[in-house]
Amino acid sequence: MKPRERKDWQELIARKKQFVFRMVAVFICFYFTLPAGIILFPSFMAHRVVSHFTVAWLLAFLQFVMVWAMGMIYYIKTVNFYRLIEKIVAQAHRTRRIEK
Amino acid sequence: MNVTYFLFFLFILFGTLIITYWAAQKEKTTRQFYAMSGSLSGIQNGLAIAGDFMSAASFLGITGSIALKGFDGLIYALGFTASFLVLLFLVAEPVRHIGQYTVADVIYTRFPCNNIRLFVSLSTILISILYMIPQLVAAGLVIQLLLHVHYHISVVIIGVLMVLYVVFGGMMAASWVQIVKTILLLSGVFLIVLIILSRFRWDFFSLVDQVSEKSPLAAHFFLPGQLFRHPLEALSLNFTLLLGTAGLPHILVRFYTVKNQLLVRQSVISASWFIGLFYFMILILGFGTVAVVGVEHLKAIDPSGNLAAPLLAHALGGDFLTAFISAIAFATILAVVTGLVVTSTTSFAYDIYNHIFKKGDAKETEQLRVAKIAAIVIGVIAIALSLNLKQLNVTFLVSLTFSVAASIILPVLVLTLYWKRFNRYGVFCGMGAGMITSIVAVIFGPMLMSQPLFPLKNPGIVTIPIGFLGAIFGTFCFEKHEEDIPFQEFEILSQTGISVKKMVR
Numbered sequence: 001m002k003p004r005e006r007k008d009w010q011e012l013i014a015r016k017k018q019f020v021f022r023m024v025a026v027f028i029c030f031y032f033t034l035p036a037g038i039i040l041f042p043s044f045m046a047h048r049v050v051s052h053f054t055v056a057w058l059l060a061f062l063q064f065v066m067v068w069a070m071g072m073i074y075y076i077k078t079v080n081f082y083r084l085i086e087k088i089v090a091q092a093h094r095t096r097r098i099e100k
Numbered sequence: 101m102n103v104t105y106f107l108f109f110l111f112i113l114f115g116t117l118i119i120t121y122w123a124a125q126k127e128k129t130t131r132q133f134y135a136m137s138g139s140l141s142g143i144q145n146g147l148a149i150a151g152d153f154m155s156a157a158s159f160l161g162i163t164g165s166i167a168l169k170g171f172d173g174l175i176y177a178l179g180f181t182a183s184f185l186v187l188l189f190l191v192a193e194p195v196r197h198i199g200q201y202t203v204a205d206v207i208y209t210r211f212p213c214n215n216i217r218l219f220v221s222l223s224t225i226l227i228s229i230l231y232m233i234p235q236l237v238a239a240g241l242v243i244q245l246l247l248h249v250h251y252h253i254s255v256v257i258i259g260v261l262m263v264l265y266v267v268f269g270g271m272m273a274a275s276w277v278q279i280v281k282t283i284l285l286l287s288g289v290f291l292i293v294l295i296i297l298s299r300f301r302w303d304f305f306s307l308v309d310q311v312s313e314k315s316p317l318a319a320h321f322f323l324p325g326q327l328f329r330h331p332l333e334a335l336s337l338n339f340t341l342l343l344g345t346a347g348l349p350h351i352l353v354r355f356y357t358v359k360n361q362l363l364v365r366q367s368v369i370s371a372s373w374f375i376g377l378f379y380f381m382i383l384i385l386g387f388g389t390v391a392v393v394g395v396e397h398l399k400a401i402d403p404s405g406n407l408a409a410p411l412l413a414h415a416l417g418g419d420f421l422t423a424f425i426s427a428i429a430f431a432t433i434l435a436v437v438t439g440l441v442v443t444s445t446t447s448f449a450y451d452i453y454n455h456i457f458k459k460g461d462a463k464e465t466e467q468l469r470v471a472k473i474a475a476i477v478i479g480v481i482a483i484a485l486s487l488n489l490k491q492l493n494v495t496f497l498v499s500l501t502f503s504v505a506a507s508i509i510l511p512v513l514v515l516t517l518y519w520k521r522f523n524r525y526g527v528f529c530g531m532g533a534g535m536i537t538s539i540v541a542v543i544f545g546p547m548l549m550s551q552p553l554f555p556l557k558n559p560g561i562v563t564i565p566i567g568f569l570g571a572i573f574g575t576f577c578f579e580k581h582e583e584d585i586p587f588q589e590f591e592i593l594s595q596t597g598i599s600v601k602k603m604v605r
Contacts, residue, residue, distance in 0.1 A: 010588075013595050017518075020189050027185050034178070035338050038324045039331040045324070051305045052312050052322045060174055064376045067181050071369040074188055078365060085596050 008088055016081050023070060030066055034059045104419045105246050108427035116265065116434065119276045123269030130467045133270035134201040134446045135356040140275060142366025145358045148275045149367055150374035151282035152351055153180050155436045156238045157498060159285065159382070160429060163412075164405025165327065166386025167398060170317055172327030173386060175334060177379035179341025184372040186346040188365065194517045196355040196364045197597035198590075203352050203509060204451045207516050210590045211524040212583055214456050219531055221451035223508050224349040228444035229482055231348070231501040232437050236486035238406070239433040245407070246426045255486050262437045263479035266445055267472045274435075274442040275357055281428070281435040286374065288428045289381045292409075295416045296388035307384070310391035321390070333556055340560025344502030347510035350443040361597055388412050437482075441475055448474040500542045503560050507534030507567035515571050517594055520587040526575030533570025537563045 037045045038056060045056040131137050140148065158180065165173030199205035204220035236255050243254035265273045300307045315321040328334040345351065355364050389398060389408040392415045398408055413425040449471035454462040462470075489497075508531045515522045515530070541559030546552040556562070593599055 009592060009596075013591060016595060024186075024189050027182070027189075031178075031182050031342065032335075032338070035331070035335045039335065042324075051308050052319065053308075054322055056171060056324055057322065060171075060178055063178050064181060064380070067185055067372050067376060070185055071188060071372050075365050075369055078193075079362075082361070082596075085598065089598060 012081070012084055012088070016078075019077060020074075023074060027066065027070055031063065034063065102247075102419060102423070104423040105426060108423040109243075109247065109430055112427045112431045112434070113261070115280065116261070116273075116277050116431070119280065120265045120269040120273040123272035123276060127268075127270050127272055130450070130464050130471075132272065133468055133471060134450060135353070136270070136272040136275055138357060138359045140357045140363075140367075142358060142363040143370050144275075144279055145354060145363065145367035146370030146374060147282045148278040148357070149351060149354050149371035150378070151278035151285075151432075151435055152348075152354065152439055153345070153371070153375050154282060154285055154378060154432060156235060156242075156429060156433045158378075159289075159432055160238070160242075160406045160409055162379070162382050163385045163389060164398070164402075164408040166383060167389035167393075167395060167408045168405045169327040170315065170321035171324050172334065174379075174383065175327075175337055176341065177382065179338055180345060181372065181376050181379060183342050183345035184368055184375070186342060187351070188368045188372075190514060190517070191346055191352070192355055192364050192368050193361045193597075194594035195352055195513075196358075196361050198594050199356065201353070201356055201450050202447050203349050203513070204447065207512060207527060208455075209593070210516050210585050210587075211527060211581070212585070213524050213581070216524060216527055217451050217455055219528065220509075220512075221447045223504070223531065223535070224447040224451075225444040225478070227349055227501055227505050227509070228440040228447075229478065229485070230497050230504065231350075232440045232482040233486050233489060234497045234501075235433050235437050235440075236482060237490060239430065239437075240486065240490070242426065242429055242433070246410070251490055252487055255483060258434060258437065259479055259483035259486070261434060262441050263475055265434075265438045266441045266475040266479075270471070271357060271442050271446070274438045277431075277438055278435040281431040282374065284428050285432055286378060286381075288425055289378065289385065292388070292413060292416060292421070292425070293381045293384045295421075296384060296392065296412075299392065299416070304384075307387055307391055311387045314394060315390045316395055330555075332561070333558065336556050336561035337558045339564060340499075340502050340506050340558045343510050343564055344506035344560060347505035347508070347513065348501075349447070349505075349509065350439045352509075353443050353446065385409060385412060388416075392416065441478055441482075444478050445471050445475040448478070499547060499558050500538065503538040503542065503558065503563050504535065506560050507538045507563040511564065511567035511571050515568070515575075519575075521575055521580075522571070523575050523578060523580045523584055525578035525581075526571040526573075529574025529577075530567055530571025533573075534563060534567030537566045 034056065037059065045054060047055050049055055049058050127133055162173060162176050165176065195206055198209045202221065203224060204217045207220055208217045236258055239258045240251045240255035243249050244251045265277060296307065297304065311321060312319060317326060320326065354367065358364055358367055386408070389412045393411050398405060398411060401407055401411065410422050410426050414422040449467050453470045454460060454467050511534060512527050512530045515526065538559065541554045541563055542548065544553040545559060546555065546557050
């Protein structure tokens, strides 16, 4: 059976894409919270949090944290994904050998 | 001429030439020349990718922007850092799985058509040259200011060096020069941060209070709206930086300099840490410039603020530290332009010469010879343009580069990788629409016209959606070509790295 007809491949890729698109949606929403907040809620964004730093600064700093955290989450998740791929490939090779 | 400055510049010059000599001994095949046989580790490649982002604009420009404009100067840093997630989630692994040496490989694999390869390759060369010019102009001005060497001679020196590195060392020299420069830059900036904090008895908030007291903007320093009068301009810049950097060909080819997808992920993640930490330190440098150098002094010497970092170094450590930091700035520019030359050279030799002229049958030696000639020609074009554009404010070229990369390469790349219905006509329409609107928006925009017809300096918020819409329009207007690869097969390869042909063999 060709890989594109195999259900396990299709499911695995669909799961990965779903995960990636969710991560992209979360990060884009968070990224644009800062410019959108500055346009829509300027006085709230100018509210001081610590010393001279405002809510806008806090969001800016959190963006760095977000990049590092989401990068790590993605890394850990995809390690499992590639492990599953290796498993499926090995299984496919085994099946082919038996068929031959 | 200041002897300390001269010695540091010589040190960088000899260091990079030694790296090139070493690379030249190892570089014998096209695979080594184009992608150094994928021999970098994840961390090394992460340093090289971070180095590509840490251009002169990042190091000199953002420090000055923060010192002069406060919060708004940070937007560049946020955009560059966040763009790593676009790279990581959507682009990095598929590009590594599908391509061999260039971005055109990726799109060509799904739509096997020479015109597409040619179009993508020419866009790669155009983007690289457009990005090279502001770097060369900045390099010329820095060397002129610090070493009192004439602008034209400075540009020619840098231009000749970048060509030499590529001709003799290819991607290996470009990568190692970049890695060494990133380490030097991170250490130099870290050193300055330590000196600044020690001046304020390791009390960060005391530095912040000084900034508020000494900046002409006073408390407004910490509020948005100083650099961009219109919030839409800031939003457009955010948009362009986020997507533009993920479409820059010299960043995308870095996914071929490691062995596998695991190292690609390690590269991008480590690069995001390096670049994030770098920008944190740049923020402190910007604060330090206000508190130690003073904005009036900075403006008197350089109204654009680009000399903030060297001036701060001078105030903190005299000639020695200034020479060190200026030499690092020199190395930064040198490394970035070398990366750009090798990317455009590879694209010409591999995509245009080997695949289009020679139908994929060019010999190794032939390809290497063409690559070296291409490096010289591209270098000469970039030098000639830089010499003639000194009088012009070349920042519009940076804007144009990002806009073009985000509006041409990224839409087509993302749709190729993820949209089932996408076809080759969509590629042409998307790239054409992105290219035309980017050029028109910049030419008729505030960067080049006193009475602009288009209001935004960074047109990305308009041109990127037009790039996507053009691609979608082309796809709906024309039928799929029979030679296009079935999407499911392509998707398995792009997402897993496993070739369907291999699996069914």
